[in-house]
Amino acid sequence: MIHFPFHYPFILKGELYMLQQAVAGKLRAIVGAQWFKDDPESLITHSYDGTPMLQTLPDGVVYPENTAQVSEIIKVLQEHRVPVVSRGSGTNLCGGTVPVQGGVVMVMHRMNRILEVDLENLTATVQPGLNTKAFITHVEGLGLFYPPDPSSMAISTIGGNIAECSGGLRGLKYGTTKDYVIGLEAVLANGEIIRTGGKLMKDVAGYDLTKLLVGSEGTLAVITEATLKLIPPPKTKKTMLAMYKDLYGAARTVSKIIESRIIPATLEFLDNPTIRVVDDFAKLGLPLDMDAILLIEQDGDAETVDRDIARIAEICAGENAERVSIAADEAEALKLLTARRSAFTALARLRPTTILEDATVPRSKIADMVLAINDIAKRHGVTICTFGHAGDGNLHPTATTDARDANEIHRVEEAFAEIFEAAIALGGTITGEHGVGLVKAPYLEWKVGAAGIEVMKAIKHSFDPNNILNPGKMFAKSARKRVVLHRG
Amino acid sequence: MAKTLSDLLPSAPDSGCSELATTLKSALDYDQLTNCMRCGFCLPACPTFRETGIEAESPRGRIALMKAVADGLMDPDEAFETQMNHCLGCRACEPACPADVKYGQLLEQARDSVEKHTTTHRWWVKAARKTAFDGLFPHQNRMRLLGGALQMYQKTGLRKLVRGAGLMKMFPAHMREMEAILPDASYKGVVEQIGAFHPAKGERIATVGLFRGCIMDVLFTETNKHTVELLNEAGFDVVIPESQNCCGALHAHSGEQDGAKALAKGNIAAFKAAGVDWIASNAGGCGALLVEYDHLLHDDAQWKQDAAWCATRTIDVSKLLVEHGRLQSAAQAAVAAGAGSMVGSGASIGGANNGSRSGVPASAPAAVSAISPHGHAAASGGCGGSCSGGLGFASDEKVRITYQDSCHLRNVMRSSEAPRKLMRSVANAEFVELAEADRCCGSAGIYNLTQPQMAGQILDHKMEHVKHTGAQYLLTSNPGCLLQMKNGIEKHGMSGQMEALHLVDFLHERICGKH
Structure with a gap:
């Protein structure tokens, strides 16, 4: 069991997969040799995120260029049951992108284009690796406004913001990331590509998978494209x-x-x-x-x-x-x-x-x-x-x-x-905007209860039956014993 | 599954550990490594991360690599060395860091260790390094000889011969480009040309020692002479201690700490003996090392105190002029130059120049307070009566100017406002901000020679922004940046419309009432 969240010495090593050369070879064939790395420098520099005291080495790092490559990569990793942690800039504060079980870290930085800003519908369609601040600056230049402003926005990515459902200073009046994501393209654990929502202000066709994926911390699917709602800026x-x-x-x-x-x-x-x-x-x-x-x-x-x-x-x-x-x-x-x-x-x-x-x-x-x-x-x-x-x-x-x-x-x-x-x-929650990840997994049950955990686990299982998508996050192997508060 | 640190090690930490790893472990400041909390705020500030998007090419990534070596998690290999060398050392990550991690110090500790053990330099690189670091930069007389040789090459027709015969083709493209834009060299330095002491115009505010720089004094002797004149005009006595030498920056940034320390001591002694109030630098790269002499010599009991003196008294010429000199605002300069209606941005220069000189700024050295507190002294000399308010600048023709920050001036000496205030004070000149002026131009000391590919890529992006300004003059505050900007202008076919100049030279040409 991981003794968590704060433990010294604080460097954990994932279950060593030592990617079979076959897997590495297949990934290289998909993305090109230079976009799959398993040298010590690459492993070390993808062993952490913005969370203090956590470090686990992955077994490889892959940089896909498009959705098709993401799908191919996932199929290979699924076939070999290799864990995959998709991430943007790795600035989250919940240990969400530390590869605790090793496997492959998938960095989305190459997929960083603004595909479209639709001035008739006031929406933008972007790739997940797009830098948040660059996006905000771009739409402001067009006289539009995208309110979610996490303090890491100078380096964070839209994909990372969606995975963690980032908040920010403007959340009070304008809401958080979830209020602006209206459509997604995502790759499922079996490599299938799904599209949810769209440029639609109303859409009740089935379960709201868009909202489910926002804040799912990379545990349900890999987001490859997002349609975002834009609003007119305040005067x-x-x-x-x-x-x-x-x-x-x-x-x-x-x-x-x-x-x-x-x-x-x-x-x-x-x-x-x-x-x-x-x-x-x-x-x-x-x-x-x-x-x-x-x-x-x-x-x-x-x-x-x-x-x-x-x-x-x-x-x-x-x-x-x-x-x-x-x-x-x-x-x-x-x-x-x-x-x-x-x-x-x-x-x-x-x-x-x-x-x-x-x-x-x-x-x-x-x-x-x-x-x-x-x-x-x-x-x-x-x-x-x-x-x-x-x-x-x-x-x-x-x-x-x-x-x-x-x-x-x-x-x-x-x-x-x-x-x-x-x-x-006091009627509150363990996390308002940073996410559960690794650090708050032991406390999740305190907030959502045993039945809540069960339904969440069932959702996870239906999306990712072999538990290869960001495993070890959200659900602790065992919940922490509740402390008794000394009041007075 | 929780494993302790020792479980992780590929083998017992002490047995398989390379000599370089051992050196790094003792050289790297573990407190600084721990202070990095990996928030990632440095990533957008880093030029190499921006170019590549690869974590290992970022300050957070490089610190993680250093820490992995210090923790015994990784043995430093060739890729580690390459990564340390790939860093520009622009230190834009330092102002961006919430935790105030001294990245520049960590980088120098890592590079110094790598340099002691490196196996990757080819023999000729080693020979060239030895010649430059031991035989050349430390000896100003030899620098001048080299300047003389260069001058001969440039002036005697030898250059024509070499270029005509196609001999330059033997060199890689980036070396050819640099050869083409090298300014005319001089074998006579600033002291040889104009002497070592220059009195202030009007009442003396303070005594300033000019740091002339080794390369500056050979390739940019005119800039040094102009610096002296600007300082005189603004009310400073200027002395140029002859025994000063190279600042040691190229040594320090290339992993030659011992060489850097020896040079630092030479400079501290020279300026101490000269009894100056300030040490003025006109090269951001040199000044940035001078202000860190206290760190460089922090474990040297004998020199520590004087090094701290030197560090606190070193100031960039722009900041010295703006904060302590007698200056006119753009409006005053325009009136003085008879161009009242053509004031540029009309901004007045802040700092101590407004009002009476009697109030000595709190940060001024003690020696200054001995000056008798008169009001404005009537300026004598070149200004005539019209510049009695001090040094002012006016352009004959309406010009548009822009500015590329020197990274070390901005990120280490933390001076970005003073040069801009000076530029805004030039009557009849319009200052336009260059997008991403705070981002390294790729020159980075000798980086453009050692890492030509990355430097070229960064320069190309820089020049796109430069084009957008539509400026006639692209100004900088450091010789390396200046050469790189000249190179960029040449390379992008803009030499007809734009000229790169040192800020000091641009201002000197426009001293109000002088030309």
């Missing part, structure tokens, strides 16, 4: 910052804004430990005695934006915000955003290892969750700073630690288990 944008001496004031502001039927484009939160770290790093002159900062952005028509921002400022004042500042222009807005944008960077510099989680609760429970996190961190003697997307209840409790300190890592592991438990107790 203007305004940004403001509110500071609180009292955490509950900030939390109540979040609820009050939503209750007032205002959905801001962005509603971000930084707690006191994060404020301290950010200020130390970025020297923004933030008041260190504040318990919380809210960064709020609204977009839309100028008139609506002005009205909403004025109303939000009133709400902040009513909830005893110490200070509210509204950015006068773009440059000032950028300055305000700096605090939020520096959070991850500042935290990452504190200690060698940074573990970022994404427990999510109903947005009315933000304050309870932050207090629970602080209490848990204190009891386990670990440093956890919390920031995140308060508007959609999606928090990022972030532990700064050192992978080489086995004892501390153990305490971090225990603390996170309690944080997941606390989130569920």
Whole structure:
């Protein structure tokens, strides 16, 4: 059994397949010799993703050029029962693309074209290896808007975003990746190619396989093409910052804004430990005695934006915000955003290892969750700073630690288990946008229950009976024993 | 199934381990390797990853390879060496890194180790390296002799003869291209030509030591002379310590740490003895090593402190002018040049030049505060009365200019705004931003000679962006980038419409009231 998620020494080796030369030969014949690699450098550099402390060597790396090649590759791997992990840039935070059982890593970078932007239907059809930011920039150039904006978007791929159902800062108002994927082409475990959905705003023909594949983490099929919904961009944008001496004031502001039927484009939160770290790093002159900062952005028509921002400022004042500042222009807005944008960077510099989680609760429970996190961190003697997307209840409790300190890592592991438990107790979930992958597999049952796991496993089995698609993810060999929360 | 590290090793770690692996294990900074959290934010910043899409060609991939060697997971083979050499060393990954991993240091540790054990260099590469690194760069007099020989080659008709006889065909294409764009060499360096001390125009703000550079002083002597003039005009005394030598960057980046250290000590001693407040560099590649002398000599108890002094006092000429010099805004320069209606972007230059000089900037060295706090001193000399506000620039004709960042100036010296402020301050010149100006041009020291294929590919993409600017002048702040840009302009048939120049030369030509 994999002792998981945090374990030192942390390098695991997959069950060694040592690809038979026959398999390697067939893959080379499909993609050309230069696009299948099994030299030590290639194996080492595809043994990890953005998740701390996980590393497992694959047995080969393949770079397909088109859907037909993907299908041929899968057929060969199915015939020989070799695991395959499809991936984009490998920036996920759940161990989703670490090849825990060895096999072949399939990198989709060569399939990176925008096939079409349909200006009549406002859709785009793209290949999975397309860079997210390049895509967003391209459609913006055409006067259109693709909202999902994970913070890794400068390097992540659309295919990776779909596999993990990525969120981002704009999720609160505009939704996440799942709300923009309306059609897919995918290769099944037997090499068959299916198409789901289409350029359709309504489609109830059978089960919604499109939505099922979004967020399936490469365990059900390999996505080879996607049709995405585009929307008109907002006309203007305004940004403001509110500071609180009292955490509950900030939390109540979040609820009050939503209750007032205002959905801001962005509603971000930084707690006191994060404020301290950010200020130390970025020297923004933030008041260190504040318990919380809210960064709020609204977009839309100028008139609506002005009205909403004025109303939000009133709400902040009513909830005893110490200070509210509204950015006068773009440059000032950028300055305000700096605090939020520096959070991850500042935290990452504190200690060698940074573990970022994404427990999510109903947005009315933000304050309870932050207090629970602080209490848990204190009891386990670990440093956890919390920031995140308060508007959609999606928090990022972030532990700064050192992978080489086995004892501390153990305490971090225990603390996170309690944080997941606390989130569920508040009606929340173990992961809002990072996915289950390897890291949260032991906790999945806590959220979905034994019956939920069974139905999910049955779905997995019907798609991939021989378990070759990203095996070892999503379902743990055994669920973790639930911790009993010490309340009080 | 969970296996410990030792289960993974192909054999017992100590028995089968190569000598290179042992050297790497002790050379690589394991803390830095651990600090890489593999978030992947460096990937889009990396030119070789962008060109290939291959993880091993990215900073995250290269660090993973180094760590695999340090962990005993992999024995460094020829592919490992190739990968370390494939990196441009542009260090664009460093500003992109949330965890502040010192990639440049890791790369130099890896290259230094590889160089000690390499078996892949052919005999003539070894001979050429030995000649250049031990026999040439460290000795400025020999550099000048080489400059003289080059000058003779260029001026006496020997070049015509060689080209005419088709002898250049014996060299690979990329060497031929470089030969064609080499500027006229000089056997007389800046000190030989104009002397070692040059007083400030008007009241002295501080004393600046000019770092002349080994190649700069042979191939770009004029740029050095122009740098001195700009600094004088902006209020600085300039001294050029004669005992300074090559900065050691080419050594350090090619795995010759010992050579680099010896050169560093020579320079530190030279500038220390000269009693300067600042050390001005006009080559991003050199300046970037000077600002890291503290790291280079961090384990040398005797030199550590002086190295730190040198590192903190080294500044790029643009930044020195913008932050501490007496400068005019574009509007002032336009008025002074009688071209009031033709101001370029009209931006005024920020920094300390606005208002009285009495407030010495907090970051200025202590020696500066001894200067008596007068207001603007009336400038004397070339400016005439019109430039009493300091150094200003105006172009006779309306020109469009663009700028390619020097990677080391931007990513290591962290100066990208100062050159742009200077360009925007030129009256009658329109500065347009070059798309991806922050991306390496492929020159990267001697990379364009050692890795011609990748360098050529990167250059081709660069030139497409350059074409889009429609600029008449493509400016840079480093000799290597300048040569590469000249090469690109030539190669893409743009020499009729565009000229590549060092920023200093462009500005010098347009000093207000002087020409």
